[in-house]
Amino acid sequence: MVKKAQVKIQQTAFMLIALTLFFVLVGLFFLSFKLSGLREKATLLDEKNALILSSKIANYPEFSCEEAYDSKRVNCIDADKLIVFMNFKPKYSSFLEISSLELRKIYPKQTSEIICNSSNYPDCNYFKIFSGENSGPDYTSFVSLCRKEIYSGAIYNKCELAKIIVSYKIK
Amino acid sequence: MEKKAYLEIQFSWIFALIVGAIILFFAIFMVIKFVKTESSSQNIQTSKEIGILLNSLETSYEEGTSNLIALPQYSKLYSTCSNSGNFGTQGILVNEKVYGKWQESKIPAIFEDKYLFLDNLSEGIDFYVFSKPFEFPFKVATLTYLTSSIQQYCFINPPTSVKEEIIKLEQTNLVVSESNCTSESPIRICFSSGSLNCDITVKYNEKFLVKEGKTFWFVDDASMYAGIFSVKDQYECQMKRLMKRANSLSEIYKEKILLNTYSSCKSDVLLDLESFISYLNSYSDSKDFKSSNLILTELENKNKYSLCRLW
Numbered sequence: 001m002v003k004k005a006q007v008k009i010q011q012t013a014f015m016l017i018a019l020t021l022f023f024v025l026v027g028l029f030f031l032s033f034k035l036s037g038l039r040e041k042a043t044l045l046d047e048k049n050a051l052i053l054s055s056k057i058a059n060y061p062e063f064s065c066e067e068a069y070d071s072k073r074v075n076c077i078d079a080d081k082l083i084v085f086m087n088f089k090p091k092y093s094s095f096l097e098i099s100s101l102e103l104r105k106i107y108p109k110q111t112s113e114i115i116c117n118s119s120n121y122p123d124c125n126y127f128k129i130f131s132g133e134n135s136g137p138d139y140t141s142f143v144s145l146c147r148k149e150i151y152s153g154a155i156y157n158k159c160e161l162a163k164i165i166v167s168y169k170i171k
Numbered sequence: 172m173e174k175k176a177y178l179e180i181q182f183s184w185i186f187a188l189i190v191g192a193i194i195l196f197f198a199i200f201m202v203i204k205f206v207k208t209e210s211s212s213q214n215i216q217t218s219k220e221i222g223i224l225l226n227s228l229e230t231s232y233e234e235g236t237s238n239l240i241a242l243p244q245y246s247k248l249y250s251t252c253s254n255s256g257n258f259g260t261q262g263i264l265v266n267e268k269v270y271g272k273w274q275e276s277k278i279p280a281i282f283e284d285k286y287l288f289l290d291n292l293s294e295g296i297d298f299y300v301f302s303k304p305f306e307f308p309f310k311v312a313t314l315t316y317l318t319s320s321i322q323q324y325c326f327i328n329p330p331t332s333v334k335e336e337i338i339k340l341e342q343t344n345l346v347v348s349e350s351n352c353t354s355e356s357p358i359r360i361c362f363s364s365g366s367l368n369c370d371i372t373v374k375y376n377e378k379f380l381v382k383e384g385k386t387f388w389f390v391d392d393a394s395m396y397a398g399i400f401s402v403k404d405q406y407e408c409q410m411k412r413l414m415k416r417a418n419s420l421s422e423i424y425k426e427k428i429l430l431n432t433y434s435s436c437k438s439d440v441l442l443d444l445e446s447f448i449s450y451l452n453s454y455s456d457s458k459d460f461k462s463s464n465l466i467l468t469e470l471e472n473k474n475k476y477s478l479c480r481l482w
Contacts, residue, residue, distance in 0.1 A: 061311060088423060
């Protein structure tokens with residue numbers, strides 16, 4: 001009789017353990033499903049952010065022309081400011097919440113790609129401002145890239161066409 | 172024999188009941204935890220979305236226009252501010268009201284490049300947002316002001332420039348004449364000393380305002396609105412963050428003058444920029460704006476009449 005009772009208790013215990021395990025597994029599955037959804041939502045928000053930033057970044061005071069080139073211009077990047085900004089990059093590393101930020105001169109067309117630095121500026125056509133890992137798709141917008149030039153001792157404004165490329169970090 | 176059988180059934184039942192209750196308790200606990208986490212995640216998502224939406228307001232052609240943000244639930248909006256780090260941070264926190272109960276969330280969405288000003292009373296479904304550039308003397312950032320559509324702000328006898336700007340905004344909760352100040356408990360912003368029942372008194376020419384017995388010093392209209400639509404500690408914290416950004420921009424402009432092309436320009440902005448940087452380094456609170464007038468005018472004029480303008 002005692003043995004029969006022990007078997008019954010064991011049966012109930014096993015049943016309960018199996019039931020608990022089943023619910024735990026279902027819970028874990030549900031949680032992992034929800035978490036992947038959250039990650040997707042976060043990536044979607046970052047994507048939206050990068051999309052808006054690509055059209056807005058030219059108006060950040062760190063890059064924008066302001067009134068340095070006669071009148072106030074929208075979507076105008078000051079190349080002189082940009083080359084100086086390269087020295088301040090570490091300070092701004094977490095400022096924009098993006099993975100990479102690049103700027104390419106597209107007109108007048110140049111045959112080879114020359115990455116800009118303080119020694120070759122302005123004879124270059126590619127500004128690598130931030131370059132991070134795990135970058136998502138690129139979002140681009142067109143801007144005018146202006147700088148001061150000297151010709152026969154006189155200073156004039158030179159503006160070219162450039163493309164700004166922004167990408168976000170994949171989570 | 173009978174007794175033994177009775178005991179056997181009883182024991183297994185008690186055992187099953189106890190373990191069952193534990194499982195049930197654990198399941199209920201997990202469900203409650205999960206619902207809380209889910210509502211927190213929803214709140215953070217809304218906060219982050221508001222932050223991203225604010226991005227589109229910061230382009231220069233959007234300045235001076237008002238936009239409406241409609242939230243899915245009746246919500247309370249909070250702004251948090253921290254001065255730590257290179258530029259400090261702006262936090263946006265949304266708490267939604269679900270079935271008459273506030274879903275408290277303590278984790279804000281954090282942004283380094285935003286300056287949002289909102290009052291303690293910011294709750295509702297619809298919120299108005301407008302933005303203005305803060306120039307000190309060059310553009311430092313775009314300031315964004317957020318108000319609940321159910322809270323009316325009455326500007327009593329404002330100067331013409333402020334009056335025209337508010338009318339142009341076409342924001343229904345901002346009114347410029349006393350006769351339109353019809354809501355039950357409006358916030359009255361008085362610009363002339365003779366006005367009565369003022370919640371905020373603005374001394375426009377002296378460049379300060381008094382709110383809840385506290386003085387907010389400002390430099391331009393953008394910082395004046397910041398004082399009107401925020402609370403003292405938030406205002407001071409945001410101004411400190413703006414000064415940090417202005418400092419960094421001054422350093423950029425200082426290095427820009429040193430580029431070869433600028434060597435032929437007759438520009439003596441460099442010395443003024445250096446003294447401006449030391450002013451920014453010693454900035455402690457908005458009271459320091461009182462001493463900024465001279466250096467700002469100098470910088471502005473020298474840049475304006477320079478052969479090659481820096482900004």
